[in-house]
Amino acid sequence: MTGSGTDRTPSERADVCVVGAGPAGALVAHRLARRGYDVVVLEAGERFDFEDRKERMERAIRPGRGPLSVWEMGGPRDAYSSEGEWFYPLNRARVKGVGGTTLHWQGMVMRLHESDFEAWPIEYGDLRPYYAEAEAALGVAGADDNPYAPPREEPFPMPAFSPSYSDSLFAEACERLGVTMHSVPNARNSEGYDDRSSCVGYGTCKPVCPSGAKYSADHHVEKAEEEGARVIDRAPVQRLEHDDAGERVTAAVYATPEGETHRQEAREFVLAAGGVEIPRLLLLSESPRYPDGLANSSGAVGRYFMDHLFAGVGGTVDRETRQNHVGFITSECHQFYDDPTRGTEGTDGGIPEWSGKGERDGEPRPDSIKLEFLNYAGPSPVEMALSGDQWGDDLLDTLREGYGNSIAMGGLVGQRPRKENRIALDRSTTDDHGNPVPELHWRVDDRTKASLRRANRIQRAILDELGADISWTVGPENTGPAFHHMGTTRMGTNPDESVVNPRLRTHDLRNLSIASSSVFRTGGALNPTLTIAALALKAAGHVEERL
Amino acid sequence: MELTRRDALAALAASGVAVGTAAVLDDDLADAFDGDASDASGGPSDSAPEERMATLLAIADVVYPSRLSGVEEFVRTYALGRVEDRESYREGMVQALSTLDDYARTWHDAEFRELDPETRESVLDQMGADTADPDPEGGDSARVRYYLVNELLYALYSSPTGGKLVGIENPQGHPGGTGSYQRGPRR
Numbered sequence: 001m002t003g004s005g006t007d008r009t010p011s012e013r014a015d016v017c018v019v020g021a022g023p024a025g026a027l028v029a030h031r032l033a034r035r036g037y038d039v040v041v042l043e044a045g046e047r048f049d050f051e052d053r054k055e056r057m058e059r060a061i062r063p064g065r066g067p068l069s070v071w072e073m074g075g076p077r078d079a080y081s082s083e084g085e086w087f088y089p090l091n092r093a094r095v096k097g098v099g100g101t102t103l104h105w106q107g108m109v110m111r112l113h114e115s116d117f118e119a120w121p122i123e124y125g126d127l128r129p130y131y132a133e134a135e136a137a138l139g140v141a142g143a144d145d146n147p148y149a150p151p152r153e154e155p156f157p158m159p160a161f162s163p164s165y166s167d168s169l170f171a172e173a174c175e176r177l178g179v180t181m182h183s184v185p186n187a188r189n190s191e192g193y194d195d196r197s198s199c200v201g202y203g204t205c206k207p208v209c210p211s212g213a214k215y216s217a218d219h220h221v222e223k224a225e226e227e228g229a230r231v232i233d234r235a236p237v238q239r240l241e242h243d244d245a246g247e248r249v250t251a252a253v254y255a256t257p258e259g260e261t262h263r264q265e266a267r268e269f270v271l272a273a274g275g276v277e278i279p280r281l282l283l284l285s286e287s288p289r290y291p292d293g294l295a296n297s298s299g300a301v302g303r304y305f306m307d308h309l310f311a312g313v314g315g316t317v318d319r320e321t322r323q324n325h326v327g328f329i330t331s332e333c334h335q336f337y338d339d340p341t342r343g344t345e346g347t348d349g350g351i352p353e354w355s356g357k358g359e360r361d362g363e364p365r366p367d368s369i370k371l372e373f374l375n376y377a378g379p380s381p382v383e384m385a386l387s388g389d390q391w392g393d394d395l396l397d398t399l400r401e402g403y404g405n406s407i408a409m410g411g412l413v414g415q416r417p418r419k420e421n422r423i424a425l426d427r428s429t430t431d432d433h434g435n436p437v438p439e440l441h442w443r444v445d446d447r448t449k450a451s452l453r454r455a456n457r458i459q460r461a462i463l464d465e466l467g468a469d470i471s472w473t474v475g476p477e478n479t480g481p482a483f484h485h486m487g488t489t490r491m492g493t494n495p496d497e498s499v500v501n502p503r504l505r506t507h508d509l510r511n512l513s514i515a516s517s518s519v520f521r522t523g524g525a526l527n528p529t530l531t532i533a534a535l536a537l538k539a540a541g542h543v544e545e546r547l
Numbered sequence: 548m549e550l551t552r553r554d555a556l557a558a559l560a561a562s563g564v565a566v567g568t569a570a571v572l573d574d575d576l577a578d579a580f581d582g583d584a585s586d587a588s589g590g591p592s593d594s595a596p597e598e599r600m601a602t603l604l605a606i607a608d609v610v611y612p613s614r615l616s617g618v619e620e621f622v623r624t625y626a627l628g629r630v631e632d633r634e635s636y637r638e639g640m641v642q643a644l645s646t647l648d649d650y651a652r653t654w655h656d657a658e659f660r661e662l663d664p665e666t667r668e669s670v671l672d673q674m675g676a677d678t679a680d681p682d683p684e685g686g687d688s689a690r691v692r693y694y695l696v697n698e699l700l701y702a703l704y705s706s707p708t709g710g711k712l713v714g715i716e717n718p719q720g721h722p723g724g725t726g727s728y729q730r731g732p733r734r
Contacts (some may be wrong), residue, residue: 058720
């Protein structure tokens with residue numbers, strides 16, 4: 001399918017052209033194709049063969065080919081500049097290909113909390129039916145045991161994965177401190193679902209699931225194709241063209257590996273290429289009518305870039321903890337999500353309330369915190385064996401010493417939208433087609449650092465209660481992004497400060513919609529993909545109303 | 548602890564090889580583990596497939612823990628399956644074996660497999676295969692590390708038996724199900 005014999009010429013007549021074959025594009029294409037519309041999907045990356053996944057897993061476990069080789073990222077196609085105060089490792093954060101970044105994602109799928117929508121022009125209730133639909137589409141294993149989660153009516157499509165042995169160790173400490181543990185919604189089959197097998201425990205979910213039990217969007221791309229959609233891979237869109245009035249997009253201009261350039265015309269266009277490539281494409285589509293880029297009369301395209309930041313604490317305990325059997329987590333804590341400053345009281349102590357007089361006096365009030373109880377703390381024996389400098393009995397002794405007693409907590413905090421965090425064009429550097437590459441301006445602000453500090457304090461209290469010997473902390477000074485690209489084409493009712501309206505259509509162009517975390521106004525502190533999927537289904541519905 | 552053919556087949560299946568094919572079960576090395584790569588360098592490094600297998604087993608002797616038994620059958624089954632239908636990988640392995648023999652001949656005037664165990668270990672040490680960053684495209688020590696040392700270590704420590712040596716029944720890379728992560732340690 002990806003060879004030179006593939007027909008990459010445009011479809012003569014298309015109702016909808018979707019740019020990007022990740023989760024948002026796949027769901028939009030599937031929904032609209034199923035309703036009988038002619039859909040063409042243009043995907044910059046290739047179509048990966050499912051049969052190669054075990055080899056990709058080996059690349060992930062074995063040192064030698066580099067992490068980007070797992071999904072063939074990097075090189076001139078994916079060049080970028082990181083100009084901000086903090087370096088952003090963009091190509092570690094995304095996959096280009098049929099299935100998009102879900103090929104390497106972790107697969108955690110929570111609904112945003114009601115409080116997360118305070119700054120949005122839509123409410124949780126507006127998205128609620130789409131959330132349910134998205135959970136059914138992706139296949140979510142979960143349980144209704146999270147007292148802090150937003151209301152839901154339907155049960156999860158699959159039962160939650162049982163807690164880990166390691167969770168049971170945490171549970172004792174958390175009970176003494178009054179910290180609530182609950183299950184995690186996973187886009188990972190706990191039983192056979194939608195023609196995909198249940199999880200078989202390869203333990204390499206991120207960056208590759210060889211069994212297909214973890215949802216990836218290539219699944220819905222195939223479903224879309226079964227409904228008649230056409231997917232053209234290795235067809236990066238170079239720019240969008242508009243009509244003379246500047247009211248409608250007329251064509252997506254894309255390149256092919258054969259060196260040709262084509263124009264795909266359509267009645268409606270949906271951008272679903274993620275929070276970096278969508279603003280880049282809009283900026284690349286500048287024209288005399290729109291000299292600052294398409295759909296950018298607000299100046300907000302590329303602005304307000306947000307990510308989630310990782311907070312973690314880990315160490316060892318004097319017991320076996322049974323880590324690294326699986327590559328996903330089974331317990332979380334949302335207790336400090338809506339009220340990150342709260343204290344707790346348990347049977348023997350508690351988490352102290354945030355006073356503002358911790359390690360940094362007068363620091364900003366922390367924002368939402370999501371806590372995770374990891375099932376993959378410490379090194380995995382096979383990875384240790386392959387990167388050590390011993391062998392034979394010495395190596396085995398080292399492995400036995402290094403594996404067995406690790407324990408760790410992770411977590412996410414969010415950033416508020418800040419105009420200066422942005423995706424721009426680096427006109428001094430071009431990609432393999434001569435287009436300016438994305439230039440990331442990104443930094444971690446003081447409030448986000450305060451949130452990380454608060455998360456670390458709670459994590460440390462729990463691990464202290466467990467009697468852990470703490471050996472590492474990832475916090476304000478050494479945190480890294482969770483690879484959730486949000487905010488760069490924000491949603492709003494006011495065209496002066498937002499890019500799309502609540503129906504996910506750009507204010508400026510009547511037939512251009514965006515399905516992506518790029519429309520998030522705020523990002524909360526929860527993994528965004530379920531919300532991306534829900535918004536994609538909503539966008540598909542609004543596109544259909546116009547067709 | 549004993550490695551079995553079953554371990555090898557499980558490791559093969561996890562690495563994407565269709566197990567149960569004739570090549571895996573057939574001990575005819577000439578078909579499955581032959582190499583053209585040595586022909587390029589010609590001369591004394593052009594060893595026969597059975598000799599290459601003997602070299603691989605000699606490396607396993609160094610890099611595997613001494614308490615393991617059943618290594619020969621495990622390595623034979625695994626290595627044959629791994630190179631089946633993976634031409635470039637087979638070439639890489641054959642080249643690395645040839646490189647290792649070059650070092651053994653230069654330093655000790657004998658093929659690697661003919662050296663005593665201590666000398667084998669010293670050859671791997673001295674060429675830097677222990678500290679080299681594995682790299683399939685790299686220099687001598689990096690390729691020996693990638694195609695030979697790490698190939699064998701990957702096979703062992705992603706298998707249930709290798710995992711159990713360390714204390715994990717379902718190591719990364721092995722599809723051992725979703726039961727073991729829930730279970731506590733055996734008392």
